[in-house]
Amino acid sequence: MTSDISIIIPALNEEENIPFLAKNLSGGDFEVILVDGGSTDATAELARHHSFTVVTSQPGRGHQQNMGARQAHGKILLFLHADTRLPENFATSVLQTIASGKWVAGAFSLAIEEPTLAMRVITTFANLRSYLFQLPYGDQAIFISRDTFLKLKMFPELPIMEDYVFIKRAKKHGRITVLKDTVITSARRWRRLGVFKTTIINQLVILGFFLKISPEKLALLYRR
Numbered sequence: 001m002t003s004d005i006s007i008i009i010p011a012l013n014e015e016e017n018i019p020f021l022a023k024n025l026s027g028g029d030f031e032v033i034l035v036d037g038g039s040t041d042a043t044a045e046l047a048r049h050h051s052f053t054v055v056t057s058q059p060g061r062g063h064q065q066n067m068g069a070r071q072a073h074g075k076i077l078l079f080l081h082a083d084t085r086l087p088e089n090f091a092t093s094v095l096q097t098i099a100s101g102k103w104v105a106g107a108f109s110l111a112i113e114e115p116t117l118a119m120r121v122i123t124t125f126a127n128l129r130s131y132l133f134q135l136p137y138g139d140q141a142i143f144i145s146r147d148t149f150l151k152l153k154m155f156p157e158l159p160i161m162e163d164y165v166f167i168k169r170a171k172k173h174g175r176i177t178v179l180k181d182t183v184i185t186s187a188r189r190w191r192r193l194g195v196f197k198t199t200i201i202n203q204l205v206i207l208g209f210f211l212k213i214s215p216e217k218l219a220l221l222y223r224r
Contacts (some may be wrong), residue, residue: 006074104174108137
């Protein structure tokens, strides 16, 4: 039943995305929880207008997602970035994947809203990483049963890389599947900084994490 799914959306100043989220998530009886990290725009008001459950939180994606999970009633948790759109019939795919018992968690393949050559190259490598290493990132809409999520002690409350650490932890308990259905995520970061600069910053953050540079410093690099 789609009512078994709780969709958890961490958000901060995402008012422009709320109408698109509402349209994307219409037609199902799943629970939608938006965890607002202190927005100064109309994010929370718009979310309530579209019948989302709104929870107020301190900022930080890991903390926000954990808070949403604590509020959720569904047996399955799906973590969705505010600028990402789910594929049609996603709920059926999620329910079937979890019900099969073959996977500890799952996510979707990635597409970027602007299908330029550069964006296609980026998504090709992202999907190869996901398939080959069972290592999807948060913008691929990670989903997992509530019971398993709690057993894994939820997301680490880091300022960055919380999705990577969580998936690595989950892999110790079973296999991660990446569905062929694609989510479409916004190209706004690539537009703002440029493809080359964005890619370099992303790779530096990953390298810095492996070199044990503090997550706080890496988050500062990423957000600047």
